[in-house]
Amino acid sequence: xxxxxxxxxxxxxxxxGLIGKRNLIKKVFGLxxxxxxxxxxxxxxxxxxxxxxxxxxxxxxxxxxxxxxxLMLTAIVIGVCVTALALAMAYRLYxxxxxxxxxxxxxxxxxGHR
Amino acid sequence: MTGIAxxxxxxxxxxxMPVALPLLGAALSLLAKAFIKKGPWASLFEYLGAFVGLALxxxxxxxxxxxxxxxxxxxxxxxxxxxxxxxxxxxxxxTWLVDMLGFSVAGMAWxxxxxxxxxxPAFTTIYLIQASALAATAATTDLFNLFVxxxxxxxxxYVLVTSSEKPGAFLAAxxxxxxxxxxxxxxxxxxxxxxxxxxxxxxxxxAAALALLPDGGGYTAVVSLACISAAVALRVxxxxxxxxxxDAHALAPHAVSAVLSGVLIKTPLFxxxxxxxxxxxxxxxxxxxxxxxxxxxxxxxxxxxxQKDAKRLLAYHSISQIxxxxxxxxxxxxxxxxxxxxxxxxxxxxxxxxxxxxLFKGLLFLTVGTATDAAAERDVYVLRxxxxxxxxSGERLPFTLLSFAVGALSISALPxxxxxxxxxxxxxxxxxxxxxxxxxxxxxxxxxxxxxxxxIFAPPKRGAGIAAASSLPGYTAKKTVMTAQxxxxxxxxxxxxxxxxxxxxxxxxxxGGHYSIGVLRLYDLDSLLKTGGIVLAGYVLxxxxxxxxxxxxxxxxxxxxxxxxxxFAAFSLGLGGLTLWISFFRxx
Amino acid sequence: xxxxxxxxxxxxxxxxxxxxxxxxxxxxxxxxxWPRELGAYLESRGLEExxxxxxxxxxxxxxxxxxxxxxxxxxxxAVSGAxxxxxxxxxxxxxxxxxxxxxxxxxxGEAEKPIxxxxxxxRTDLIEVVTGKLGPVVLLFGFYVxxxxxxxxxxxxxxxxxxxxxxxFLALGSKGKPGGxxxxxSTLAKLEAAGFAALIAGxxxxxxxxTGFFAPPLAGTSPLGFIIALNTVIGLKVGxxxxxxxxxxxxxxxxx
Numbered sequence: 001x002x003x004x005x006x007x008x009x010x011x012x013x014x015x016x017g018l019i020g021k022r023n024l025i026k027k028v029f030g031l032x033x034x035x036x037x038x039x040x041x042x043x044x045x046x047x048x049x050x051x052x053x054x055x056x057x058x059x060x061x062x063x064x065x066x067x068x069x070x071l072m073l074t075a076i077v078i079g080v081c082v083t084a085l086a087l088a089m090a091y092r093l094y095x096x097x098x099x100x101x102x103x104x105x106x107x108x109x110x111x112g113h114r
Numbered sequence: 115m116t117g118i119a120x121x122x123x124x125x126x127x128x129x130x131m132p133v134a135l136p137l138l139g140a141a142l143s144l145l146a147k148a149f150i151k152k153g154p155w156a157s158l159f160e161y162l163g164a165f166v167g168l169a170l171x172x173x174x175x176x177x178x179x180x181x182x183x184x185x186x187x188x189x190x191x192x193x194x195x196x197x198x199x200x201x202x203x204x205x206x207x208x209t210w211l212v213d214m215l216g217f218s219v220a221g222m223a224w225x226x227x228x229x230x231x232x233x234x235p236a237f238t239t240i241y242l243i244q245a246s247a248l249a250a251t252a253a254t255t256d257l258f259n260l261f262v263x264x265x266x267x268x269x270x271x272y273v274l275v276t277s278s279e280k281p282g283a284f285l286a287a288x289x290x291x292x293x294x295x296x297x298x299x300x301x302x303x304x305x306x307x308x309x310x311x312x313x314x315x316x317x318x319x320x321a322a323a324l325a326l327l328p329d330g331g332g333y334t335a336v337v338s339l340a341c342i343s344a345a346v347a348l349r350v351x352x353x354x355x356x357x358x359x360x361d362a363h364a365l366a367p368h369a370v371s372a373v374l375s376g377v378l379i380k381t382p383l384f385x386x387x388x389x390x391x392x393x394x395x396x397x398x399x400x401x402x403x404x405x406x407x408x409x410x411x412x413x414x415x416x417x418x419x420x421q422k423d424a425k426r427l428l429a430y431h432s433i434s435q436i437x438x439x440x441x442x443x444x445x446x447x448x449x450x451x452x453x454x455x456x457x458x459x460x461x462x463x464x465x466x467x468x469x470x471x472x473l474f475k476g477l478l479f480l481t482v483g484t485a486t487d488a489a490a491e492r493d494v495y496v497l498r499x500x501x502x503x504x505x506x507s508g509e510r511l512p513f514t515l516l517s518f519a520v521g522a523l524s525i526s527a528l529p530x531x532x533x534x535x536x537x538x539x540x541x542x543x544x545x546x547x548x549x550x551x552x553x554x555x556x557x558x559x560x561x562x563x564x565x566x567x568x569x570i571f572a573p574p575k576r577g578a579g580i581a582a583a584s585s586l587p588g589y590t591a592k593k594t595v596m597t598a599q600x601x602x603x604x605x606x607x608x609x610x611x612x613x614x615x616x617x618x619x620x621x622x623x624x625x626g627g628h629y630s631i632g633v634l635r636l637y638d639l640d641s642l643l644k645t646g647g648i649v650l651a652g653y654v655l656x657x658x659x660x661x662x663x664x665x666x667x668x669x670x671x672x673x674x675x676x677x678x679x680x681x682f683a684a685f686s687l688g689l690g691g692l693t694l695w696i697s698f699f700r701x702x
Numbered sequence: 703x704x705x706x707x708x709x710x711x712x713x714x715x716x717x718x719x720x721x722x723x724x725x726x727x728x729x730x731x732x733x734x735x736w737p738r739e740l741g742a743y744l745e746s747r748g749l750e751e752x753x754x755x756x757x758x759x760x761x762x763x764x765x766x767x768x769x770x771x772x773x774x775x776x777x778x779x780a781v782s783g784a785x786x787x788x789x790x791x792x793x794x795x796x797x798x799x800x801x802x803x804x805x806x807x808x809x810x811g812e813a814e815k816p817i818x819x820x821x822x823x824x825r826t827d828l829i830e831v832v833t834g835k836l837g838p839v840v841l842l843f844g845f846y847v848x849x850x851x852x853x854x855x856x857x858x859x860x861x862x863x864x865x866x867x868x869x870x871f872l873a874l875g876s877k878g879k880p881g882g883x884x885x886x887x888s889t890l891a892k893l894e895a896a897g898f899a900a901l902i903a904g905x906x907x908x909x910x911x912x913t914g915f916f917a918p919p920l921a922g923t924s925p926l927g928f929i930i931a932l933n934t935v936i937g938l939k940v941g942x943x944x945x946x947x948x949x950x951x952x953x954x955x956x957x958x
Contacts, residue, residue, distance in 0.1 A: 141895075145899050
């Protein structure tokens with residue numbers, strides 16, 4: 001129980017970074033953290049179902065559920081892709097406005113359009 | 115023909131073609147980009163890829179039409195693996211219709227992009243991947259596969275939004291990416307919850323396993339359902355989850371805006387209906403969406419009326435129009451989950467409006483894009499005489515003006531254009547509910563706002579605006595642009611004339627032939643009087659909006675504070691509200 | 703900026719955290735038994751049905767290979783999107799960025815161009831020698847992880863990422879010259895495109911042989927060969943894609 005609560009707290013910390021912080025890069029960090037928290041939760045719980053790795057060498061018995069691991073492999077790769085794209089966008093926003101602060105970026109872009 | 119088709123491939127193979135062919139096209143286009151890079155051969159392979167990916171799927175739809183018309187469906191596991199672990203998909207009337215919606219707008223918008231940009235194999239590759247993901251989303255009945263499909267769809271659209279290379283587009287895409295990726299994390303939490311309870315991933319087996327659990331899975335199941343529904347609703351841009359859409363759709367290239375507004379916000383909605391109809395409690399979620407949809411229809415149009423950027427105005431209308439769709443869709447899902455067959459009529463009206471909106475909104479984005487590009491001005495209050503400017507840039511007959519007129523008359527629901535038919539179908543099925551009144555008032559606002567937008571084609575006042583048109587940018591009219599616009603305009607007229615028949619056709623496909631929809635009476639005195647009243651009220655509203663007070667209110671709405679954090683606050687409120695709503699009705 | 707505008711993100715964050723905590727609670731507190739049905743089925747039948755000892759590989763390249771296709775596509779889109787964005791802007795960093803006054807346009811008139819310089823390369827001889835020598839070894843390890851993914855922990859994605867880091871090592875070790883050979887951008891782009899095309903072609907192979915889209919093509923035989931082939935193709939594609947992205951971020955790509 002306590003381990004799941006800790007993972008839940010990690011999720012909330014990530015959410016704070018994503019919404020409360022104004023720096024674009026920190027926001028991307030926050031997104032990665034909440035994604036990682038869900039991945040950890042899924043793998044951790046799936047791992048409690050058995051005792052050995054799901055590699056069927058002769059004599060291996062009582063394996064953990066392999067499905068969460070396979071699903072989370074996909075989720076991790078997708079998370080990395082989202083992070084890469086978000087960072088590339090943050091880089092372009094910095095090039096256009098000279099700032100990583102979300103409010104300053106918006107202000108400067110608005111000025112340019114008026 | 116079916117015989118020949120089945121001798122080539124089995125129906126379940128044909129059913130995968132709308133997903134597989136665009137991917138093949140994307141591979142061709144990507145090879146052209148990497149190996150040939152530039153020149154006529156690269157273009158040849160790129161166009162070949164687009165043909166394979168956007169035109170050939172129609173062949174598959176034609177082959178599958180008899181099957182779905184007779185009420186049949188293809189239900190299989192991809193790769194013929196064990197159904198316990200493998201990914202199940204379902205090709206039925208709903209999939210067929212959603213695919214048709216997607217490929218009709220996607221094909222025309224791609225043609226437009228050949229003339230107006232963005233160009234090149236890199237763009238075509240991602241565009242085709244998006245088309246493939248649309249078809250995959252419509253067909254899947256596996257929860258985790260839905261997650262993957264939505265991620266591919268989202269990823270492609272973030273990149274396509276930025277392909278306009280405007281600095282503002284990067285901020286729009288960044289906000290869109292962050293909020294929708296965060297929503298997808300909640301979706302993943304929902305997958306965790308349901309897998310934790312049931313140990314399976316396909317909709318039907320999750321529902322079956324939940325039914326065996328004491329209390330149907332309790333709060334864990336409710337929270338999971340809410341997370342998944344809210345994450346999908348964000349893609350659909352129902353209020354309050356709409357904040358990312360206006361910037362993204364307004365700043366994307368025109369062809370991309372047409373697909374985003376026409377197709378991308380609807381496919382997830384119809385994919386969600388599959389999930390909600392399988393889940394216990396799904397009907398209640400649908401009901402709340404329906405109510406939110408009616409509010410969205412009215413709220414979207416109020417904000418749209420206050421806009422001055424032409425494309426942003428169209429983007430807010432997309433929100434308003436999706437509200438029409440969602441209100442009927444939600445009522446339909448709710449009715450079907452209670453086993454009431456009238457739900458098919460509601461869902462059919464929702465799809466009818468979704469399809470017609472895809473056609474006319476695609477058309478509007480393309481024509482307004484052409485006009486604003488030619489004039490290099492997007493402010494509705496400044497741009498005048500766009501027709502004359504287009505004429506100077508080489509358009510001999512006023513094709514763009516005519517196409518725009520068709521689109522504007524369609525969205526304002528004037529007979530005999532297609533918007534008239536779908537809005538009549540919506541009033542027919544929603545009559546007697548409070549949502550109906552909301553949609554009625556929204557219709558007045560829509561008319562007012564398109565009278566305003568039509569001003570860009572009005573002759574310029576002397577000495578005002580950019581009537582001088584002396585320093586036109588080097589814009590020249592392109593054949594592909596005109597063709598794409600003309601085809602969509604013709605489709606709007608034709609689908610309007612064939613509307614009542616098409617409505618019955620949709621009903622037959624969605625219900626698998628079980629339910630036949632009553633005849634839609636379109637041209638009786640009642641509905642014509644109503645249309646006249648809406649136009650009149652719309653004109654009055656337009657004049658009111660031009661008065662001093664009207665302009666101040668418009669500026670107030672336009673300049674309301676919008677920020678990045680607001681998107682997340684809205685998502686949290688939506689998610690929390692949905693959870694409370696479902697738990698209230700399940701555990702009362 | 704006024705105080706209210708500063709408080710708004712904090713308020714939004716607090717609201718979201720409260721809602722998220724309420725949403726998370728039923729998921730975190732749930733203590734029912736983990737459903738064992740799927741795991742038990744795979745334990746007894748997985749090896750026989752897929753031919754792969756590593757059940758995680760059996761799932762993501764066999765049972766649920768279609769998900770993996772989607773995942774590969776997400777990676778392709780992310781890599782080509784990110785490279786497109788970086789390439790269009792160039793990898794120069796703006797220093798002494800003087801933002802133009804409010805009347806100036808955002809993306810700069812010619813008059814007020816900020817001073818730009820090439821991204822500074824923090825390189826020493828030590829790094830170049832070590833990475834240049836380590837590169838091939840890392841590549842070899844990557845191929846091992848990739849090719850033995852069906853019997854041991856690993857697989858196409860993991861191996862691909864190791865291959866990508868090998869490529870980055872080679873690029874770092876190329877003594878500041880634009881990377882030749884495997885670490886040149888155009889080679890990597892070709893490799894990635896070929897990998898993607900091979901993956902799609904593999905999907906169509908099943909159609910041609912009558913087993914269905916993205917199914918192991920030879921009905922009646924063990925799908926192990928198909929899984930190994932997918933591992934290899936995905937590994938090459940992922941390695942080339944991520945390698946390409948990193949080389950582009952190092953500022954060494956030629957982008958043609």
